[in-house]
Amino acid sequence: MDPKKNKNNLIGKSIPRIDAPAKVTGKALYTGDIVLPGMLHGKILRSTVAHAKILNIDISAALALPGVKDVITAKDTPCVKFGNWRLFPQTQDELPLALDKVRFIGDEIAAVAAISAEIAEEALTLIKVDYEIIPAVFNVDDSLASSAPMIHDGNPDNTSNISLDRKIDVGDIEAAFKDAYYVREDSFTVHSHSHAYMEPCASLAEVDSEGRVTLYTSTQTPYIVQCLLASTMEIPENYVRVIKPSVGGGFGGKMELRAWDFCSAFMAKRTGRPVRIVLTREDELAVGRRRHGMKIKSKVAFNKDGTIIAKDFEAYLDGGAYNSMGPTATFLCGNFGAMIYRYPVYRYRGYHVYTNLPPSGAMRGFGAPQALYVSETQMNMAAVDLNIDPIELRLKNAMVTGDKIEGVTTISSAGLVESITKVAEMTNFLEKKKNLPKNKGIGIGCYSFISGGVFNWFNTQYNFSSCEVRVYDDGTAHLLTMSADIGQGSDTVLRQILAADLGLPVEKIRLTAGDTAMTPKCDLGTWGSRVTLMNGNAILDASKKIKEQLSKMASLKFDLNVIHEVSFSDERVYAKANPKRGITFGEAVKMWVKANRGEELTARGYYTPRDKGLTTPAYSFGAQVAEVDVDPETGVITVERITTAHDCGTVINPLGVEGQLEGAIQMGIGYTLCEQFAMRDGKTLNTTFLDYKIPAAEDMPEIVSAAIDTYEPEGPFGAKEAGEGLVIPTAPAISDAVFQATGYRCKELPITPEKILRATGKI
Amino acid sequence: MISVSEKFYFYYFYHVFKHYFSIQQIGIMSKVKVTLKVNGDLYEAAVNQSKTLVEVLREDLQLVGTKIGCQTGDCGACTILLNGKSVCSCLTLAIEAQNKEITTIEGIAKSGEELHIIQEAFVNEGAIQCGYCTPGMVMSAKHLLDKNTTPTELEIRQALSGNLCRCTGYARIVKAVQVASEKINQSVTEK
Numbered sequence: 001m002d003p004k005k006n007k008n009n010l011i012g013k014s015i016p017r018i019d020a021p022a023k024v025t026g027k028a029l030y031t032g033d034i035v036l037p038g039m040l041h042g043k044i045l046r047s048t049v050a051h052a053k054i055l056n057i058d059i060s061a062a063l064a065l066p067g068v069k070d071v072i073t074a075k076d077t078p079c080v081k082f083g084n085w086r087l088f089p090q091t092q093d094e095l096p097l098a099l100d101k102v103r104f105i106g107d108e109i110a111a112v113a114a115i116s117a118e119i120a121e122e123a124l125t126l127i128k129v130d131y132e133i134i135p136a137v138f139n140v141d142d143s144l145a146s147s148a149p150m151i152h153d154g155n156p157d158n159t160s161n162i163s164l165d166r167k168i169d170v171g172d173i174e175a176a177f178k179d180a181y182y183v184r185e186d187s188f189t190v191h192s193h194s195h196a197y198m199e200p201c202a203s204l205a206e207v208d209s210e211g212r213v214t215l216y217t218s219t220q221t222p223y224i225v226q227c228l229l230a231s232t233m234e235i236p237e238n239y240v241r242v243i244k245p246s247v248g249g250g251f252g253g254k255m256e257l258r259a260w261d262f263c264s265a266f267m268a269k270r271t272g273r274p275v276r277i278v279l280t281r282e283d284e285l286a287v288g289r290r291r292h293g294m295k296i297k298s299k300v301a302f303n304k305d306g307t308i309i310a311k312d313f314e315a316y317l318d319g320g321a322y323n324s325m326g327p328t329a330t331f332l333c334g335n336f337g338a339m340i341y342r343y344p345v346y347r348y349r350g351y352h353v354y355t356n357l358p359p360s361g362a363m364r365g366f367g368a369p370q371a372l373y374v375s376e377t378q379m380n381m382a383a384v385d386l387n388i389d390p391i392e393l394r395l396k397n398a399m400v401t402g403d404k405i406e407g408v409t410t411i412s413s414a415g416l417v418e419s420i421t422k423v424a425e426m427t428n429f430l431e432k433k434k435n436l437p438k439n440k441g442i443g444i445g446c447y448s449f450i451s452g453g454v455f456n457w458f459n460t461q462y463n464f465s466s467c468e469v470r471v472y473d474d475g476t477a478h479l480l481t482m483s484a485d486i487g488q489g490s491d492t493v494l495r496q497i498l499a500a501d502l503g504l505p506v507e508k509i510r511l512t513a514g515d516t517a518m519t520p521k522c523d524l525g526t527w528g529s530r531v532t533l534m535n536g537n538a539i540l541d542a543s544k545k546i547k548e549q550l551s552k553m554a555s556l557k558f559d560l561n562v563i564h565e566v567s568f569s570d571e572r573v574y575a576k577a578n579p580k581r582g583i584t585f586g587e588a589v590k591m592w593v594k595a596n597r598g599e600e601l602t603a604r605g606y607y608t609p610r611d612k613g614l615t616t617p618a619y620s621f622g623a624q625v626a627e628v629d630v631d632p633e634t635g636v637i638t639v640e641r642i643t644t645a646h647d648c649g650t651v652i653n654p655l656g657v658e659g660q661l662e663g664a665i666q667m668g669i670g671y672t673l674c675e676q677f678a679m680r681d682g683k684t685l686n687t688t689f690l691d692y693k694i695p696a697a698e699d700m701p702e703i704v705s706a707a708i709d710t711y712e713p714e715g716p717f718g719a720k721e722a723g724e725g726l727v728i729p730t731a732p733a734i735s736d737a738v739f740q741a742t743g744y745r746c747k748e749l750p751i752t753p754e755k756i757l758r759a760t761g762k763i
Numbered sequence: 764m765i766s767v768s769e770k771f772y773f774y775y776f777y778h779v780f781k782h783y784f785s786i787q788q789i790g791i792m793s794k795v796k797v798t799l800k801v802n803g804d805l806y807e808a809a810v811n812q813s814k815t816l817v818e819v820l821r822e823d824l825q826l827v828g829t830k831i832g833c834q835t836g837d838c839g840a841c842t843i844l845l846n847g848k849s850v851c852s853c854l855t856l857a858i859e860a861q862n863k864e865i866t867t868i869e870g871i872a873k874s875g876e877e878l879h880i881i882q883e884a885f886v887n888e889g890a891i892q893c894g895y896c897t898p899g900m901v902m903s904a905k906h907l908l909d910k911n912t913t914p915t916e917l918e919i920r921q922a923l924s925g926n927l928c929r930c931t932g933y934a935r936i937v938k939a940v941q942v943a944s945e946k947i948n949q950s951v952t953e954k
Binding site: 195 | 825832867872882891896901925935
């Protein structure tokens with residue numbers, strides 16, 4: 001391994017997560033575990049109809065119920081609209097509580113705070129809402145029909161239910177298709193599914209006598225929640241402190257201000273008592289954010305030898321009732337339509353469409369799983385039609401380091417070719433595919449994903465990632481960062497990065513994270529696989545400043561020549577050329593403090609991607625092979641083995657990366673085979689884990705993986721994205737394997753036994 | 764002792780009719796005194812008869828290590844041991860647990876500084892990510908290893924199938940249980 005990557009033997013080392021002992025003993029506190037003195041319990045009243053005007057809300061009976069301390073509706077609040085895309089205020093279409101109209105079953109209407117959860121729940125039943133029902137639309141086609149009701153009316157800019165669109169044009173699309181040898185044109189439907197994080201959302205707020213809010217919330221983005229809670233409450237950001245306790249998973253579903261955050265803070269202010277709201281699983285499955293379902297049309301032109309010459313890609317995203325993170329999904333779907341292979345000519349038209357369904361939001365992969373399911377499935381179809389093996393077809397077109405999407409992005413490191421070659425070799429793919437036993441299939445899918453976003457949609461005035469490092473004469477350091485560990489392991493990896501750079505053991509790094517009042521502004525949070533690269537770079541920036549100061553001490557003490565390099569390892573600061581000439585880290589800090597008359601040695605570090613195109617500073621890549629068995633009588637698919645080769649740059653913590661991979665496969669298999677919302681007239685019918693199936697331990701296949709060794713120049717120690725992109729390739733790989741086993745090519749996810757039996761003529 | 768049918772009667776009655784009657788009107792909501800033996804300690808609490816064990820553990824006894832993930836017995840986050848058997852404490856009424864031995868995640872480590880073998884294996888094998896399913900997983904693993912110290916991989920997967928995890932894909936959890944089982948057998952042999 002490259003020595004610059006294996007710094008102080010800490011980079012590339014499997015270190016158990018630092019919060020594991022607390023979690024395994026039940027001591028780790030999640031928001032719903034925290035109780036404050038005098039705390040009230042809050043509950044939220046949700047719309048029972050999909051689309052209606054609110055004529056009247058009568059809260060008098062609820063207020064009169066003994067034990068009820070507060071009931072609020074929109075009329076009690078400042079009614080400030082919010083949304084994550086602050087750069088474009090017209091996309092901010094949501095109110096904490098619905099004012100004059102409800103737009104989906106589950107839209108929040110009122111909130112209650114009471115001395116017990118039971119009383120709060122009973123009070124909800126006493127609130128009377130008079131509705132005037134409006135016709136509703138539950139899919140993209142109906143929503144775009146000329147007779148469709150306007151879901152967000154009152155805004156003169158809105159002339160249809162398309163809330164926004166995104167266009168990409170590279171080259172002359174008409175000319176390219178005219179010259180094509182072979183054109184593959186298909187329509188796909190990709191479905192929605194749930195994050196199904198195990199911890200239902202919760203919030204707990206207290207407000208002091210000066211009106212300053214402390215909000216504990218299950219979030220991946222403390223900074224975003226801080227800013228949007230401040231704007232919706234019409235108070236300065238500095239008066240809002242957001243604390244992220246342990247978070248039980250997010251996967252994109254916890255990256256916005258949500259109604260319960262606002263309602264607990266607002267009712268805490270009015271009552272003078274802390275208010276906690278804890279959602280149920282039924283809430284989460286019935287009305288929670290979800291992945292965007294999409295209708296995608298894709299047309300790809302090839303030369304005779306399999307070289308891709310053009311692609312025309314059109315996506316309609318079912319956004320549900322509000323924009324949420326839909327703009328990003330629309331943007332990234334178009335970006336990933338053009339990814340992983342070289343498309344010299346590319347056209348994208350993406351439309352985000354309002355419907356009267358629960359809003360779709362960010363979810364692991366963020367538009368890429370949908371786009372790449374289509375792309376990868378078409379590659380597998382084209383391979384059959386062109387009579388080229390799917391490995392060769394991919395290798396011929398695969399992106400390599402230095403490739404560009406004109407005006408969008410440049411690929412600074414790519415291990416796609418190596419991943420495809422490796423996974424084919426690991427599985428003996430071509431040989432196996434030629435000699436498949438009956439009812440068995442083998443298929444391949446590839447992916448790429450971003451390492452955080454470049455585009456400043458949140459319109460922050462601060463650096464994208466920041467941190468502070470404080471070092472002490474006892475030889476320890478304190479790292480302060482707003483970044484949010486929601487289970488992915490960033491608290492461990494960030495400590496590892498600082499420890500490696502300062503030459504200290506991980507145990508000597510103390511960490512304060514996820515608290516907006518204690519940590520430097522800002523960090524945009526956990527989404528888009530951004531934390532390791534962006535916060536890691538901010539940490540290296542701060543660490544460099546600390547090392548510059550401490551190098552002076554070693555240099556002075558040992559009268560080092562100006563050309564001498566000073567090294568930091570084994571808790572020592574020393575001349576690289578002569579390690580004996582050195583002092584301990586703690587001594588160096590002590591000298592610095594003395595030399596500066598008692599000042600504390602601290603440094604701030606920052607990172608904001610600049611001049612990195614429109615999308616991301618770095619892309620991960622990888623390839624995955626699925627091997628399946630399909631029962632011809634029942635259509636039941638058993639995934640037997642999943643093999644992955646992935647390029648995430650330098651692996652900082654292999655234990656963490658492998659855990660991400662295995663978890664992504666669980667989510668990928670669920671998405672492909674068994675997870676789907678059963679909807680009727682806008683109502684989600686499967687609201688328990690009994691009816692909404694996520695794979696259990698028995699359902700999982702054998703998992704084999706290999707990391708491809710690459711170095712990302714923009715990443716800390718060469719690291720880039722790991723874990724989020726891995727959820728992408730499973731669906732196309734399984735889908736191709738099912739095709740090999742049964743002849744059924746799935747263009748409408750999920751792949752169910754029923755669809756297979758219909759395709760094979762059994763029913 | 765309360766029978767199973769009575770348990771479902773309470774549960775059903777409470778959840779179906781809570782929207783139609785005020786709490787005071789529902790007679791069965793009156794509080795009763797229960798004595799619970801949790802992790803070897805005796806606790807007394809006055810609880811509504813319809814309160815589930817997990818609610819009493821978390822709210823009255825402040826043992827919040829046991830998590831609530833679904834309240835329908837599907838996810839296993841609330842798994843505890845009742846007389847040595849793993850049960851969903853969200854489907855168990857508190858009054859049903861009277862006079863039974865209750866073990867929660869807080870009760871299995873040897874001390875504040877020393878973990879149980881299963882816990883240690885979960886930490887070292889990377890079986891924990893967000894950690895929300897972890898207490899329930901550990902209790903299910905404990906139930907399994909208490910009755911079968913040499914489970915096969917399939918037996919481990921079957922034993923954990925009532926516990927859902929969204930982060931890990933279960934691979935490292937299964938590995939942790941295997942490692943724990945080896946260590947338990949080692950310590951038995953050494954003795």
